[in-house]
Amino acid sequence: HICPELKVDLSKIGKQTFEVETFKPLTVEIVDSVEAYAEMLRGIFDFAALKELLSGANHINVRLDAMHGVVGPYVKKIVCEELGSPANSAVNCVPKEDFGGHHPDPNLTYAADLVNAMKGGEYGFGAAFDGDGDRNMVLGKHGFFVNPSDSVAVIAANITSIPYFQKTGVKGLARSMPTSGALDNVAKAMQMQL
Numbered sequence: 093h094i095c096p097e098l099k100v101d102l103s104k105i106g107k108q109t110f111e112v113e114t115f116k117p118l119t120v121e122i123v124d125s126v127e128a129y130a131e132m133l134r135g136i137f138d139f140a141a142l143k144e145l146l147s148g149a150n151h152i153n154v155r156l157d158a159m160h161g162v163v164g165p166y167v168k169k170i171v172c173e174e175l176g177s178p179a180n181s182a183v184n185c186v187p188k189e190d191f192g193g194h195h196p197d198p199n200l201t202y203a204a205d206l207v208n209a210m211k212g213g214e215y216g217f218g219a220a221f222d223g224d225g226d227r228n229m230v231l232g233k234h235g236f237f238v239n240p241s242d243s244v245a246v247i248a249a250n251i252t253s254i255p256y257f258q259k260t261g262v263k264g265l266a267r268s269m270p271t272s273g274a275l276d277n278v279a280k281a282m283q284m285q286l
Contacts, residue, residue, distance in 0.1 A: 249282070
């Protein structure tokens with residue numbers, strides 16, 4: 093709206109500078125958000141161990157449904173390309189404005205295709221992601237459903253396996269309104285402050 097005549101090449105990573113009447117010069121920087129996110133994750137998780145889990149000799153099969161939301165390119169680049177999970181383990185990874193005509197809510201109803209795929213036992217882990225990538229649904233083998241309100245408890249119970257927390261330590265755990273009481277049980281078992 094400010095510069096309607098400005099033509100920025102959004103496909104080109106890097107800085108582009110323009111002479112615009114109200115802003116001289118105007119610099120636009122296009123970044124690869126997928127790579128930036130992957131770099132952050134490399135500092136949190138053990139990518140070598142994850143690669144072995146997803147593509148090593150005794151790998152597990154995973155099924156990830158991006159539901160045509162923004163998470164699709166992240167799943168393809170990080171899980172498939174970098175960690176080596178087969179390309180067909182990730183579905184609906186092309187972001188679409190209408191989410192492919194489906195509702196991008198990762199629950200047992202709207203991600204029924206994932207639930208049905210998981211029930212057969214071929215996959216050891218499954219996940220679906222909502223349109224903007226801030227919510228997910230996690231499924232275990234045979235479609236075992238991890239309630240989203242319990243997911244932080246699962247992470248907390250395995251916190252010593254996450255390299256970032258091995259380095260920084262964890263002072264305590266915190267629960268919000270949608271978090272279940274499972275976190276209380278984990279905190280008690282691990283003798284951590286809640």
